[in-house]
Amino acid sequence: MTKKIKPYQGPAGGWGALSSTTRFVFGSKQPAANIRNLLRANQVKGFDCPGCAWGDEQGKHFSFCENGAKAISWEATTKRVTPAFFQQHSLSQLQRQSDYFLEYQGRIEQPMYLNRETDHYQPISWDDAFALIGRHLQALDHPDQLELYTSGRASNEAAYLYQLFGRSFGTNNFPDCSNLCHEASGVALTQAIGVGKGTVTLHDFEQADAIFVFGQNPGTNHPRMLHSLRNAARNGTAIVSFNNLKERGLERFADPQSPLEMLTPKDSRISSHYFCPRLGGDMAVVRGMVKQLLAWDTAALAEGGVGLFDRDFIATHTQGLEDYLNQVQATSWTQITEQSGLSQEQISQAARVYADASKVIVTWAMGITQHKHSVATIREITNLQLLCGQLGKPGAGLCPVRGHSNVQGNRTVGINERPSAAFLDQMEQHFKHPMPRQPGHNAVAAIQALLDGNAKVFIALGGNIAAAAPDTLATARALANCELTVQISTKLNRSHIMAGKQALILPCLGRTEQDMQAGVSQFITVEDSFSMVHASEGVGKPNSPQQRSETAIVAGIAHATLGSQPVDWLALSQDYNLIRDHIAATLPGFERFNERLMQPGGFYLGNSAARYQWQTPNGKANFGAAPLPESLIPQAITAKAQGLLSTLQTLRSHDQYNTTIYGMDDRYRGVYGQRMVLFMHPDEIKRRGLQEGDWVELSTVWLDDVERKVGGFKVVAYDIPPGDVAAYYPETNPLVPLHSVGDGSDTPTSKSIPVLIRKQQAARII
Ligand SMILES: Nc1nc2c(c(=O)[nH]1)N[C@H]1C(S)=C(S)[C@@H](COP(=O)(O)OP(=O)(O)OC[C@H]3O[C@@H](n4cnc5c(=O)[nH]c(N)nc54)[C@H](O)[C@@H]3O)O[C@H]1N2
Ligand SMILES: Nc1nc2c(c(=O)[nH]1)N[C@H]1C(S)=C(S)[C@@H](COP(=O)(O)OP(=O)(O)OC[C@H]3O[C@@H](n4cnc5c(=O)[nH]c(N)nc54)[C@H](O)[C@@H]3O)O[C@H]1N2
Ligand SMILES: [Mo]
Numbered sequence: 164m165t166k167k168i169k170p171y172q173g174p175a176g177g178w179g180a181l182s183s184t185t186r187f188v189f190g191s192k193q194p195a196a197n198i199r200n201l202l203r204a205n206q207v208k209g210f211d212c213p214g215c216a217w218g219d220e221q222g223k224h225f226s227f228c229e230n231g232a233k234a235i236s237w238e239a240t241t242k243r244v245t246p247a248f249f250q251q252h253s254l255s256q257l258q259r260q261s262d263y264f265l266e267y268q269g270r271i272e273q274p275m276y277l278n279r280e281t282d283h284y285q286p287i288s289w290d291d292a293f294a295l296i297g298r299h300l301q302a303l304d305h306p307d308q309l310e311l312y313t314s315g316r317a318s319n320e321a322a323y324l325y326q327l328f329g330r331s332f333g334t335n336n337f338p339d340c341s342n343l344c345h346e347a348s349g350v351a352l353t354q355a356i357g358v359g360k361g362t363v364t365l366h367d368f369e370q371a372d373a374i375f376v377f378g379q380n381p382g383t384n385h386p387r388m389l390h391s392l393r394n395a396a397r398n399g400t401a402i403v404s405f406n407n408l409k410e411r412g413l414e415r416f417a418d419p420q421s422p423l424e425m426l427t428p429k430d431s432r433i434s435s436h437y438f439c440p441r442l443g444g445d446m447a448v449v450r451g452m453v454k455q456l457l458a459w460d461t462a463a464l465a466e467g468g469v470g471l472f473d474r475d476f477i478a479t480h481t482q483g484l485e486d487y488l489n490q491v492q493a494t495s496w497t498q499i500t501e502q503s504g505l506s507q508e509q510i511s512q513a514a515r516v517y518a519d520a521s522k523v524i525v526t527w528a529m530g531i532t533q534h535k536h537s538v539a540t541i542r543e544i545t546n547l548q549l550l551c552g553q554l555g556k557p558g559a560g561l562c563p564v565r566g567h568s569n570v571q572g573n574r575t576v577g578i579n580e581r582p583s584a585a586f587l588d589q590m591e592q593h594f595k596h597p598m599p600r601q602p603g604h605n606a607v608a609a610i611q612a613l614l615d616g617n618a619k620v621f622i623a624l625g626g627n628i629a630a631a632a633p634d635t636l637a638t639a640r641a642l643a644n645c646e647l648t649v650q651i652s653t654k655l656n657r658s659h660i661m662a663g664k665q666a667l668i669l670p671c672l673g674r675t676e677q678d679m680q681a682g683v684s685q686f687i688t689v690e691d692s693f694s695m696v697h698a699s700e701g702v703g704k705p706n707s708p709q710q711r712s713e714t715a716i717v718a719g720i721a722h723a724t725l726g727s728q729p730v731d732w733l734a735l736s737q738d739y740n741l742i743r744d745h746i747a748a749t750l751p752g753f754e755r756f757n758e759r760l761m762q763p764g765g766f767y768l769g770n771s772a773a774r775y776q777w778q779t780p781n782g783k784a785n786f787g788a789a790p791l792p793e794s795l796i797p798q799a800i801t802a803k804a805q806g807l808l809s810t811l812q813t814l815r816s817h818d819q820y821n822t823t824i825y826g827m828d829d830r831y832r833g834v835y836g837q838r839m840v841l842f843m844h845p846d847e848i849k850r851r852g853l854q855e856g857d858w859v860e861l862s863t864v865w866l867d868d869v870e871r872k873v874g875g876f877k878v879v880a881y882d883i884p885p886g887d888v889a890a891y892y893p894e895t896n897p898l899v900p901l902h903s904v905g906d907g908s909d910t911p912t913s914k915s916i917p918v919l920i921r922k923q924q925a926a927r928i929i
Contacts (some may be wrong), residue, residue: 378530382412
């Protein structure tokens with residue numbers, strides 16, 4: 164593997180994407196199976212691509228992208244992690260291997276139990292594994308000593324059964340990947356508009372006059388979104404991007420599925436305007452836009468015009484305008500420009516585009532949600548949209564672009580540590596079983612509970628908490644403290660290695676594989692970012708006859724723990740229609756669930772805010788009137804730092820899916836054959852007496868005295884605001900303090916970590 168840095172010149176997509184897709188699909192041992200799989204991705208009959216949560220365009224013959232192809236081919240490998248593999252590799256040996264090595268070994272073949280005496284995983288039967296879990300859970304002093312983690316790939320059916328199991332057992336401890344991801348969006352939108360989801364549908368993207376994209380890298384993480392953006396750009400829609408980095412996918416894109424575009428990539432522009440604010444500067448950007456709009460509105464009114472704001476909408480639907488506008492007036496341009504890193508002129512330019520558009524969509528992702536003031540930032544974005552009535556009409560609205568393909572569905576069906584009383588009442592009535600009322604643990608609280616010894620058993624329905632969670636060393640200690648850790652997984656990962664005193668790996672089927680129960684092929688359902696619920700049915704032959712569906716595994720655990728209370732778990736796992744009937748009986752919007760799934764493309768769950776029904780305590784859409792944060796990095800930290808502080812964002816490369824590393828390239832950022840790089844502005848490199856290519860170590864400055872340090876990063880000069888730096892996740896997770904979290908969301912602040920950078924003599928991983 165050659166390591167090099169070579170800036171990328173072409174559009175996103177294009178020949179690079181085509182050749183990478185081809186390499187992935189044909190380079191594996193089973194190209195025919197990969198092609199068959201890809202042709203069934205995101206089709207009416209077929210499976211939902213496990214890549215991302217972007218919506219499906221109906222009627223398209225191909226509906227996958229380069230990174231979807233990677234996700235599908237990666238899952239559909241013929242390679243297997245067998246008992247012989249575990250005999251060869253002790254746990255201590257596996258601990259020294261990279262994340263790439265672990266996942267690359269293939270699919271886990273059969274259930275495995277960690278024998279601490281031999282330091283090796285060894286086979287265990289399904290029945291014995293379930294019985295072991297049942298014994299542990301029955302021995303707990305309190306149901307809240309159990310933590311039930313979920314990653315957003317789980318189906319609605321598996322997730323529903325999982326939450327029913329947890330609640331029937333007596334706990335609301337449902338930490339999940341959302342807590343590390345879009346939690347702030349859910350919190351802010353629920354406060355403001357009464358529903359924690361986006362208000363737009365895919366169709367709205369065709370009708371918008373302007374689309375504002377904040378803190379998101381769709382070229383890598385939601386490549387199918389580029390089709391929507393490209394089509395919109397061609398139709399004259401203004402696309403205004405705010406990103407700390409110049410991401411190629413937001414600049415230019417050529418559709419690898421269009422021969423014409425590939426040969427004549429003339430009109431590949433995506434963004435009409437591209438601004439690079441400082442990390443965490445977006446709240447100030449939006450505040451500035453509103454300040455400018457307010458000035459224009461006031462001037463227009465003074466001249467006898469109608470003004471810019473939608474006064475009818477505001478009067479009928481909202482509360483809190485006056486406090487908010489007072490807050491806007493009290494915010495100075497000096498503070499706005501300092502905090503955002505953009506000039507007043509740049510912000511006014513963005514405001515002009517906004518004012519000129521009659522229909523505006525705002526989208527965002529992790530660049531917005533993983534900061535201390537993320538909830539306030541999303542409230543600010545919502546304020547902007549409310550002021551101009553940009554919600555609930557075609558071509559306008561709010562669009563948090565979700566991560567995992569079914570993360571939104573998991574939440575909808577009850578993976579929530581703070582369920583509503585109405586949901587619990589309904590569950591209680593339907594299942595005639597008491598449901599716990601005390602709030603449960605989110606991801607950070609669960610890790611803390613494990614550290615404190617207040618929780619003892621950790622079960623994970625997918626994901627890789629050991630690598631995905633912040634403060635890697637603390638998380639490792641938390642997992643090691645467990646009496647039992649259980650990982651329901653497709654592939655080997657860090658969480659199997661950073662295990663509890665006793666540990667199980669339970670291998671499951673993936674989304675792409677056929678799931679036979681009682682002789683009948685089952686389908687599952689998922690919900691995308693646009694609240695579309697649809698069926699997904701795997702087509703591939705399972706990689707091993709020993710792997711079971713997630714639903715069957717959850718049912719097995721529940722049966723071993725609770726017998727047949729309050730439902731016959733095993734019967735439900737034999738026929739997923741029965742689970743959907745329970746969903747229909749307990750969740751609003753799922754009436755006649757099985758029947759409505761028969762519509763091609765599924766059905767729209769609806770969004771109350773898009774219908775102007777505000778499910779907030781005061782029955783209105785609410786403006787938020789938070790001041791800008793005093794400073795982006797807490798002053799106590801700046802005071803404590805002895806040296807030149809930088810703000811680090813931790814982000815994804817083009818060749819990874821969260822903690823799954825497919826390869827060592829990040830093509831659009833010009834990085835090849837390596838991941839241990841630190842992107843820095845050339846002036847910053849100089850200011851620190853460094854040079855490109857130097858090796859550095861990073862250490863976090865935080866309020867406690869814990870040393871958080873990683874080393875072996877190579878300095879790469881990059882177009883990034885001075886003072887901000889960027890490096891890949893999960894290598895940098897040891898730097899994120901467990902309790903450095905978003906206000907009101909508890910999401911780790913993975914996009915703004917105060918760090919010191921020191922030169923190292925040679926590359927050395929600490
Ligand atoms: N191929 C692939 N697809 C994926 C994933 C994957 O890992 N690989 N992950 C899935 C998941 S779970 C998720 S949540 C999504 C993640 O999708 P993204 O949110 O696109 O993921 P990140 O790589 O974290 O990128 C954050 C982007 O925000 C920018 N940014 C960071 N901080 C700021 C800021 O303060 N302000 C502004 N304006 N910009 C900022 C960064 O430069 C970067 O472009 O993708 C999903 N899809
Ligand atoms: N520093 C930093 N940390 C972050 C982030 C960041 O930007 N920076 N992003 C955060 C975000 S947005 C998220 S969503 C989390 C992700 O956190 P997780 O969802 O916990 O992690 P993933 O890497 O997506 O999980 C990958 C593992 O899932 C298993 N898997 C894959 N497919 C399936 C399946 O179909 N079923 C089951 N049961 N298992 C399967 C495989 O074993 C694989 O190893 O990470 C968060 N952590
Ligand atoms: Mo995510």
